[in-house]
Amino acid sequence: MRSLIVRYPVADGVFRVLTTLTTAAVLGIVLWLLLGLVLKGAGDLSLAYLLTPPEASGLGGGISSVLVNTLLILSVCLLVVIPLGLACALFLTEMVSPASVAGQATGYCLDVLSGVPSIVFALFGYQLFAITLGLGFSIVAGGLTLACMALPLMVRTSQQAVLRVPADLVEAGHALSLSRAGMLRRVILPSARHGIAAGIVLSIGRTLAETAVLLFTAGYVLRLPGSLLDSGRALSVHIYDLAMHVPGGQPRAASAALVLVALIILTNLAVHRLLKTHRD
């Protein structure tokens, strides 16, 4: 049997060694990255760190107000991006065929939007929300700008979820002469809900990770906001500010970064769980 096997004795060995070594090297760098952050920042982590307000520009105290700001910005963003993204996804799947002019045009706009650099979203949000609509540096302005950025992701993931709804369910709905609204409410949304939830969690992860968009829309203010029209500093902006603008702030930035990475890990786990349920 051995004689049948096609071998490249030298190339095989080189290929195996090269790919194995690069994989090991990259995994090593990843470990280095995580260890670097843990060694710098884990010392300050505790429940109290999450629950006390920051002092001295973040050099002392915790990050409670920063977490509240992050949550508020995230809420504003989700409040806009979920209904809008879902509606657009349903427009693409239920109302028009992918080949139609409207379907093509909408898909084209979404693809282009997903390629727009985040700093350009920041310029747009600053001009439209902060200046023209008079919202200033505020939680609302930051959340709305983030919603614009996360929209293509939300639409595309919901669209995937709706497309996976079994055809026999849809046909049964049509056979019962359900209205389009009834179809959505009783057949499509219940059947696609785990996939849509995964899309929402993906958008949350994307939003938590974003920094550049918030620099001049939501701003830097560290204390608890009095209202949604106040400026509020998100976790990612807090990391940036501590690392670059506060002398001696880098270990504190690493602590905040560990919290952010933990949140991202949680969203990833949730997406995996939801997609698994969705497929089953």
Next chain:
Amino acid sequence: MSLYPSDRWLSAALFGAAVLVGALLLGIVVTTLIGAWPVLAEIDVALFSVDWQPSTGHFGMLAMLVATLAVSLLALLLAAPLAVALAAWLNLYAPGVIQGPLRALYELLAGIPSVVYGLWGLIVLVPLVNQIAPPGASLITAALVVALMILPYGLLLADSDFRQVPTAQKQAAIATGLSPWGTFRCVYWPLCRGGIGRGMVLQFGRALGETMAVLMVAGNVVQLPTSLVAPVRTLTANIALEMGYASGDHRAALYLSGLLLLAIALGVMRLATGRGTP
């Protein structure tokens, strides 16, 4: 038309959402154009001069444009071969039990915020490069951090291409007794290189638009890069640094640089997907 009156409202709402998506894209282009309007006539000066001194009204962007392209291109050159090698190992050599966890890890790395990669660069890489060539924050440091950021995306795209190779081809490779290298060279690579190439161009676009990591480790000196260890400032970092206090023509110049970035990013995307201009 539908039999149900409620459906008309629903259809109108869904249609409205789609129109809003189009309006958003138009709004971004128009807003950036309006913002850049006061200095739009001087775009040739902006593009062909290296003299960026907002206080005296000099808005030459050439140095930052070159820095942007240099960081992105270097990052891509570093990340692309690694991405293919890691995807190949994952598909051809990795034991079955670790494939799932490894993919989950790569997905996690793709989701880690750029500000965290930037922080690591600042804490670990900058001091390291500083020992060899001060000040440490430089073109090569930025390229290394950006390469690490785009690597997981490129890797996941290549991996999904490899996984979409039809089962019949994979079975044929096994039946012919091809070794892993043979499978890669004769099956995976010919079938996937187009997709991988497009994926890498997309990653180049992502690198161009990257702001935070570059802002934190590139050094932010406006100059044409003369060496790999020279500190540079990219267009994105410049906007993030100066937008907070800019006014008048200075702000317009920042919008002009945003317009420039938008045009380059969409041009690159057009190259990768065939979309980006009608």
